[in-house]
Amino acid sequence: MSKIDNKWMRAVLPALLIHCSIGTVYCWSLFKADIAHYIDKPLGQVEWAFSLAIFVLGMSAAFGGRFVEKDIKRSAILSALFFTVGMLGTGFFIYQKSLIGIYICYGVIMGIGLGIGYLTPVKNLMLWFKERKGLATGIAVAGFGLAKVIASPLMENLLGPANADGVLVTPSNVYMMFYILAAVYLICMLIGFALIRKPEGHVxxxxxxxxxxxxxxxxxxxxxxxxxxxxxxxxxxxxxxxxxxxxxxxxxxxxxxxxxxxxxxxxxxxxxxxxxxxxxxxxxxxxxxxxxxxxxxxxxxxxxxxxxxxxxxxxxxxxxxxxxxxxxxxxxxxxxxxxxxxxxxxxxxxxxxxxxxxxxxxxxxxxxxxxxxxxxxxxxxxxxxxxxxxxxxxxxxxxxxxxxxxxxxxxxxxxxxxxx
Incomplete structure (x- = not known):
């Protein structure tokens, strides 16, 4: 078995790349107020974008399991496209000050990427780590939890400083951040797509x-x-x-x-x-x-x-x-x-x-x-x-x-x- 064709490169690393990308959905609290201020909508209305994203995550996972079962390569690329297109669209509709557009992109499109991406590496990890299935899936799902720790400093840096009233000094940073992060996470998830593979001989x-x-x-x-x-x-x-x-x-x-x-x-x-x-x-x-x-x-x-x-x-x-x-x-x-x-x-x-x-x-x-x-x-x-x-x-x-x-x-x- 070559160095690249092992459980760490074919299961763990792609799982972390995918989950550390999509797990940034839990960074919502860092920028929700900035979105509300920029588009001039009540925070309570903006909050529904996150609730919708989690709802669509769960439902897309519920209905997408059979698709993931058949082909994890396709599900990996599909999750990358939906997630990053959703991020790009969110940035665009923040710029357009369209709450409906944010709901569609952050809540629905990105939500589909979240659900498919969350499922994609899990079974593969259990196939590669038959004796330590819990440890393997724990590492990947921990990546989803750690995404907030990793991404928060980056997001705060991209958003820049706020004034005494909590308003960003450069308000346009809130939509520019989504453009930059979409590019970063697309690269990460595409590497995960390229690496992920089921064990040799598994049918x-x-x-x-x-x-x-x-x-x-x-x-x-x-x-x-x-x-x-x-x-x-x-x-x-x-x-x-x-x-x-x-x-x-x-x-x-x-x-x-x-x-x-x-x-x-x-x-x-x-x-x-x-x-x-x-x-x-x-x-x-x-x-x-x-x-x-x-x-x-x-x-x-x-x-x-x-x-x-x-x-x-x-x-x-x-x-x-x-x-x-x-x-x-x-x-x-x-x-x-x-x-x-x-x-x-x-x-x-x-x-x-x-x-x-x-x-x-x-x-x-x-x-x-x-x-x-x-x-x-x-x-x-x-x-x-x-x-x-x-x-x-x-x-x-x-x-x-x-x-x-x-x-x-x-x-x-x-x-x-x-x-x-």
Whole structure:
């Protein structure tokens, strides 16, 4: 095997190049206010571009899984084109001051690139790293989380300084930034496209593809349980992450930039740590019990000790780090848990269907905490709501997502225990 034809060059590097590019969608908060000011629209209206991007990401993954399954080279180039054309179009419509154009380019076109690009390298990594599937997918998905850490300084530099009112000294930088980043990410994703390849000799199972049934997956209780767990983890994560800045301000913590970088590291670290740990466990679902249990403990401590009202910086910092780590870990363990339960033959399709939970959580997560705070003005009720949701997720993990492979044939879907 040549040096270039190995798992690091054919699976890991292209996965990182693709995920570190598309993961910059989470840098939205850095420039959303600048877009709103430049096009002279309310921030609340501009915010929908991000929500739409996450929704389309999840839905394009749900419907694009079969396409990715058949040809990862085509899906890699398609994701690169959609993502970078979406970025270019966003810059153009910011210049034109067209909110509808931004919705279409950032929300829909870029969103399609996000969904296809997110799926493309995952199965390939599991094929190359059969014994350490969690570690491999964790590295790639960590790239999606680390993209914010890598891209934020570059974006801040491209945007330039702001005046005392927070308005950019050079307002045109906000659309010029999209042009420059589109070129950078196109190069990165094209290199990923050129490198990515399935292991030599691997042939997709035609019989498995023929036997696959969307109905059997979508009505299977194991899949439903995993979907609900994943949806709740993202919803609760976004509900707190979206309030990160205001929560820290409420307890008098002023180093917001440092804390933002720190939580991003925990988010990426959780993706790698939890997925690598899961490789050593008999059942990967155990990781979700750990994620939900640690969230319940940290939220419970906030409620018992009245953390935010009491001004406890430590409690808030710990909570945000725990939630970010679990948020990332939930993403990185999803494809391997699904592969353990449903097999690897149609994993891109099944993983895509599960990512539809991300689409709906993207619409509900930020809104959950915003609505509660608007109605009550207290973080206590946000904590109660999130605590209740995590209890539901824990119940799903314990009572619904049981160990055992789910077997598909042309007649039924059943677990190994049912065969016995």
């Amino acid at each position: 997709e199972s035609a019989s498995a593809a023929k036997a696959f049934s969307y109905k059997k997956v979508l009505t299977n209780k194991t899949f439903i349980g995993i979907w609900i767990m994943f949806y709740i983890n993202i919803t609760c994560g976004l509900a707190l992450i979206s309030q990160e800045k205001s929560m820290l301000a409420a307890v008098g913590f002023t180093a917001i930039g440092f804390m933002s970088a720190m939580t991003a590291v925990f988010n990426a670290g959780g993706r790698l740590f939890f997925s690598a740990w899961a490789d050593r466990l008999r059942d990967r679902n155990t990781i979700y019990k750990v994620i939900f249990g640690s969230a319940l403990i940290s939220i419970g401590a906030m409620i018992v000790f009245d953390g935010i009202d009491a001004g406890s910086v430590l409690l808030v910092v710990v909570l945000l780090c725990v939630i970010n780590a679990g948020y990332g870990g939930g993403f990185s363990n999803l494809p391997t848990l699904l592969a353990d339960r449903f097999g690897i033959n149609s994993i891109s399709t099944i993983h895509g269907l599960a990512l539809s939970a991300w689409a709906f959580a993207g619409l509900s997560g930020n809104q959950l905490s915003a609505i509660i705070l608007e109605k009550t003005g207290s973080y206590d009720y946000v904590m109660y709501a999130i605590l209740a949701l995590f209890l539901v997720a824990m119940a799903m993990s314990v009572f619904i997502v049981k160990p055992g492979r789910v077997i598909f044939d042309d007649k039924a879907v059943q677990t190994n225990e049912q065969h016995a």
